[in-house]
Amino acid sequence: MPRPRTPIGTFGEIYYEKAPGGRFRAFARFRDHDGQLRRVQTTAATQQAAARKLKELLAERAEQSVGQGELSGSSSFRHLVDVWLADLDLEGKLAQSTRDLYERNMEKLVMPAFANYTLREITVRRVDQFIKTLASTKSYSTAKQARTVLSLAFGLAVRYDAIPRNPVRDTVRLRKPPSQAQALTVEQIEVIRTAARSWRRGAGFSGPPPDGQLEQIIEVMLGTSARIGEALAIRKCDVDVTVSPATVRICGTIVSPKGKPTHRQHHPKTLKSTRTVSVPPFVAEVLRQRLVVVSDEGPEHLIFFSRNHTPLTTNNVRRRLRAVLEEVEIQGVTPHSFRRTVATFLDRASGPDLAAEMLGHTSSKITKEHYIQPDEQVDPVTADILEVLAPQNRDEP
Known part of the structure; x- marks a missing residue:
């Protein structure tokens, strides 16, 4: 034998x-x-x-016998991270922006805590205490992001037979604090529009005035539900104002990879996010204005762009919006606020399924949990229905 x-x-x-x-x-x-x-x-x-x-x-x-791309229990945590990042690149399944986010979270959040340990020294208790501390001193979101990259990296270590089990799996489950999506009201939107139109214009401001693209981007986001990157990635060929209502095809996004120039990615966040939406007249008018600006450009040219005809970065637009709102003392409004507003208004009018379809979500569950502001108003029809419970003889005390 x-x-x-x-x-x-x-x-x-x-x-x-x-x-x-x-x-x-x-x-x-x-x-x-x-x-x-x-x-x-x-x-x-x-x-x-x-x-x-x-x-x-x-x-x-x-x-x-452990090579450069191999791992053992005596390998340093930093070596694990290097191997894990190389493995992500080899698979090539992640969007570059997601891959860069993983690396940034690992370096900024996790590495300071575990850089000096070997893999066999990183126990469930150590990981559990680290995640709890991060949640209490930073935020739930920060702790969740750190937990995600830790679990992914240690999952690779298990597959490489360096450790018997993933120490992140047995840590306490993070409890998300209660929160509600907040939509803007029509009145708040008007205040934002006015602030954007008047920002750094008039006497007392040096330099060229704003080119007006910020307020146009706001209108496009309000009329399409597009994410900021998706709105900035709209090309001349994606717009059709010859039909009624006018349509916009959302089929790309603007990305700024680490160490690389900002460019248009030829697909949005998910496959479901690729969609053609009909837009209201106020957005169609903005699109016609942008088409006039790019009338001499090719069909692939972006409708929003810098003075050098390069893509606008999402960070610059966010920064500009923040500066506009600070002058009128509006806080907590981001480009994503417009997306939540669209979802809430569509839900009130036609339900969450239409809102999910407009936002490019795979199911209305995501839309309801994260984008639609809860409606505290119960349908008034309940008053008529419950009238059957009224006293039979109203004259009696």
């Missing part, structure tokens, strides 16, 4: 034999990383000393 194979990087039983001069030789068969079994031996004055030297030698050999 064949003997079981010795796993790579380990050894079987230790054997002994007499060596010249009354010494002892200890030896074992060691399976190297190439899968070959080789005899490894040491000699010492006593049998115990020879065995001890052999175990030390085999431990060193096992560490040496």
Whole structure:
């Protein structure tokens, strides 16, 4: 009956034999990383000393058999992160922006806590305490992001047989604090429009006035439900104002990868996010104005762009909007606020399914949980229905 194979990087039983001069030789068969079994031996004055030297030698050999792209329990956490990031690049399944976010979260949030540990030293207790501390000192969102990248990295370590289990899996589950999506009112939208139209215009401001694109971008987001990156990625060929109502095809987004120029990505956040939406007249008018601006450009040209005809970055638009709102003391409004507003207004008029379709969500559950402001008003029809419970004889006390 064949003997079981010795796993790579380990050894079987230790054997002994007499060596010249009354010494002892200890030896074992060691399976190297190439899968070959080789005899490894040491000699010492006593049998115990020879065995001890052999175990030390085999431990060193096992560490040496771990290549640059391999992992063991003695590998540093930083080495795990390097291997994990390289593995993400090899798979190529993540959008570049997501991959950069993972790396940033790992470096900024996680690495300071675990950089000096080996993998076998990072226990469930250490990870649990780290995540709880982050949630209490920073935020739920920060702790969740740190937990995500930790779990992904340690998942790779488990697949590489470096550790027996993922220490993140047994940590306490994070409890999301209660929150509600907030939509803008019609009155608030008008205040924002007025602030954008008047920002840095008039006497007392040096330099060229704003080019008016910010207020137009706001209108497009309000009429299409597009994310900020999707709105900035709309091209001349994506707009059709010859039909009624006018339509816009949402089929890309603007990305700014680390170390690379800002450019248009030829797909939005998800496959479902690719959609053609009909827009209200106030948005169609803005689109006609933008088409006039790019009338001499090719069909692939963006309708919103910088003075150098390069893509606008999402961060610059967010920064500009924040500056506009600070002057009128409006807080908490971001480009995503317009998307939530669209979802809430559509839900009130026709229900969450239409809102989900407009926003490009795979299900209305996401839309209801994160984008639609809860409606506290119960349908007034309840008053008529419950009238059946009124006293039968109203004259009696």
